[in-house]
Amino acid sequence: MLNKSEVDAVKMTRWIQKHLNNITLATGFLIAGGFILKWLQQTAVSSVFLIIASVIAATPIIMRAWAALRLKTIGIELLVSIAVVGAFVIGEYDESAIVTFLFLFGAYLENKTLAKTRQSIKSLTEMAPTTANVVSEDGTVVSTDVDLVDKGDIVLVKTGDQIPVDGVITDGTAYVNEASVTGEARLVAKGMSDTVFAGTMVDNGSIFMEATKVGDDTTFAKIIELVEEAQDVKSPAEKFIDRFATYYTPAVLVIALLVWVGFRDFRLAITVLVLGCPGALVIGAPVSNVAGIGNGAKHGVLIKGGDVINTFSHVDTLVFDKTGTLTQGKTAVSKVITYGDATVALAAATALEKNSTHPLGQALVSYAQTQGWSEQAKISDVDVIKGQGIKAHVDDEILVVGNQLLMATSHIMIDADQQDDINALQAAGNSIILIAMNQQLIALVGVTDIIRPDVATSLQALKATGVKRTIMLTGDNTVTAQAIGQQAGIDEVHAEMLPADKAAFVKGLQETGAIVAFVGDGINDSPSLATADIGIAMGSGTDVAVDTSDVVLMQSSFPELVHAYGLAKKTVGNTRMNIVIAVGTVALLLFGLLAGVIYMASGMFVHEASILVVILNAMRLLSYHPKVQLSVKKAHVLDLNQGHHTNVSVH
Incomplete structure (x- = not known):
């Protein structure tokens, strides 16, 4: 139970957090007024303006530092808080005001730009359906909260309505926009016995459907869950930076103390504290991963976290199932x-x-x-x-x-x-x-069977991007499997394999040092998907395959695979670039400080600018698209004279 003082502190914290943008704006006006008064030779009044600005802006920073200390964490806010107090001690009110304003303004810009990188993910949750028109036993239609729809309920969906749950059409026809699930904004004709997904939109027509998956079990709900969880899964770069920041911040405090003791220069010590803040380094990796995951979600590619992105970028061997993966499974x-x-x-x-x-x-x-x-x-x-x-x-x-x-x-x-x-x-x-x-x-x-469009051109693009070896594992006959592999441009074909054989083969590849991604779609592929360094599931596959995998291609297309692989490489490259920018900025600031050309206010400006630079750099990932243009071919049945099919019915 909190006592009265603790309750008041919580209320104060919430009020400050709610009005933080107003506080930042007020601080900016006070600083501008202070410098105008200083120019007009009103030194005393100018100092009052700058002191008020410093106190107002420093309050939320100091409160954050104190909250972190209570959790035994030393963060950037503590460095800034000590620097501001030190500036007050030596009477540098303009320095303290500018430092705190730039820190708050940098946080404002950071939140704004981060919000933009998360927009594609946020838009998914906003598209989630909220109501459903359920047909009751007497034939009447009742508008019901989507959370109250049960499996087996009959739901009516009209033109312009969102499909509220996953289900099977029992009556009617419609053209459905499935962009929210597949990432492809095109209309798909749906009729009797066809499957439809929650979150998609009926563009024209009217259907009755039987609910087969409701609530958190729907495909759309799983997409949102996977993308949200992915943001919390850190890459190796993020984990390294977290460990680095844990030791780096106390190290800066020690260095500043040594500078004060060794040089007897309090101003220099305070400046070291300010310029040593690793802000750009801490934010650089997470914002790159969020932007990369957001780009993937927008293009129908679900990547389950920063760790997956990092591993996927190093994949050099792609292993494919045949039926339902290299082929469409439309037999x-x-x-x-x-x-x-x-x-x-x-x-x-x-x-x-x-x-x-x-x-x-x-x-x-x-x-x-x-x-x-x-x-x-x-x-x-x-x-x-x-x-x-x-x-x-x-x-x-x-x-x-x-x-x-x-x-x-x-x-x-x-x-x-x-x-x-x-x-x-x-x-x-x-x-x-x-x-x-x-x-x-x-x-x-x-x-x-029908081979998927763009398989050969996609595999060529993947090899141009960094894949060294492509392999097909199938339970099919050797002769026909070889023919499929040749037409697709597969390097190696291994036929007449059971599911356990496929998983063992993948494990054998890993033992030779290969970084393996397995691409499949069925329950029988789940052991291989789980064994591989990266499991990639076709979105049209089974729930088990999708749940077991690390990457999901919602439209089940090979151009999506090219996009996913290229995006992973670009995201890792972007993360490294951000780390270089962050470390380079700190080195530049310390060199400038020793050379006497960088001071507290100017250094803080460069520091905050570096945070904005790494965020803007990461935002470039939002517009990423593979440079290789893949021709869109119509799906076709293989030439009957080429013998490109298999002889196995795998259950």
């Missing part, structure tokens, strides 16, 4: 080959794949809907085998759906004619789903 069945009556097996395989999120399985389900396949048999004992496929009992028979490895481990023979069919499908650019019933291969399903 379609191109051919079905059966051996005997496969009706039951195909229908049962489709039923099994309905629970799979893998693109190959979804392609089979979509194709089955056009064929009218229906499954009447009883399915039981479903066994999902990672990296291979699914086994299950259909009535009294065993159904196996997956890749050739699963067929081999299940002791299912593939004869020469069937192998020729598999080879022909692969040569035509297909991934293969193999379906067997009762130890007999009964059907082959060929599935084509």
Whole structure:
């Protein structure tokens, strides 16, 4: 329980903090008046103006210094406070007034410019939806606080409205602006069964949607949370500066004391205190990281902190998953080959794949809907085998759906004619789903995939920026994986790998000294994302992949990857530049002090100017964009004559 004096002190602190800008302005006017009076030979009145200015401006500085001391922290404010008291002792009221004014004015400029660097992040929180039009059981629409919306609620969203929660469209069509999530200000057509995200805007149309994620679980809420948390994660440069400042400030106090004792020059000692303030050094690294993270958020790239930026900037090896990463995962069945009556097996395989999120399985389900396949048999004992496929009992028979490895481990023979069919499908650019019933291969399903636009040009840009080695790890067939890698411009391709094999491969790269970033999108990629020095998730991927990763590409595009890598390098370079500016300024001031050309007021002006310079330097990051221009190509299906696809259904 606070006593009365402590309560009064808290109230005073809050009042001063609230009116700090007014205090700074009043101090400026008093100083101007004091110097005008001094010019008019009104020395006594001028001193009164300057004393009042010093007292007014020094009060908040001294209060901050005292608060820091109570927490056993020695900060810049303590140096300035001692310097001001010392200036009073020697009667240099103009010096004390100018020093305190410049300190407050520098803090004002710092807050203003920092606010600008955080604007892109702040704008995210301001876009967060607050209400939702929930359809009640009797059909009426009620405007409800977004925090009260539950999973399963039906929500109506009209033209011009924000989508309040993540969900799936149950009725209607609309064009949706997804810039708040993807960073790309373009309209996306949405219809029945399409997924929509909280924070996006319905530009034209009207939809009914079922809420699937609400509150803090929505994609938009996670974006805000990740960006806000990222600002608090410090880079190695910031951690070093924190440790440096801890010892530097007491060191300046000791040096000033030694100067006073050794030279018997109190003014010189006070000046050392003022000019030794490491303001630009302390602010230089954090403002660069905030600006870099803000730029990324504005362009659909979420970077989880300064430490991630620093590590990412040193990455020399990029490792990619294939399906859903190098390719879009938009697959379609191109051919079905059966051996005997496969009706039951195909229908049962489709039923099994309905629970799979893998693109190959979804392609089979979509194709089955056009064929009218229906499954009447009883399915039981479903066994999902990672990296291979699914086994299950259909009535009294065993159904196996997956890749050739699963067929081999299940002791299912593939004869020469069937192998020729598999080879022909692969040569035509297909991934293969193999379906067997009762130890007999009964059907082959060929599935084509779509490579992402700008993959090859983006990888060239990444190599021009600093990446030395690109590798693709996939569970797919070696021949078709090599073809995909060749078209994408990948240096190395390693195929027929299980998720654990991929993580072990990444670990092996690290043991050779490589700094590795892994780019993936699925649950199976999570071990590799966590193992790599930097995990990069496609925003269209699973929640597990996004949560495990260090960088999220919200639009799932390769130009975003180029932007993220270049931004990391620019941010680290900007941080180093700020450190050089800060250290150089202190060295220049001390040299000028010893040479007799720098004094307290002029030195403080240069000191505060250096803080503004490092902030303005960091703000350049807000407008960063890669110099390499990537051509925007339409997504295309690979040439069927090039055999650029795989033969594995990974679940």
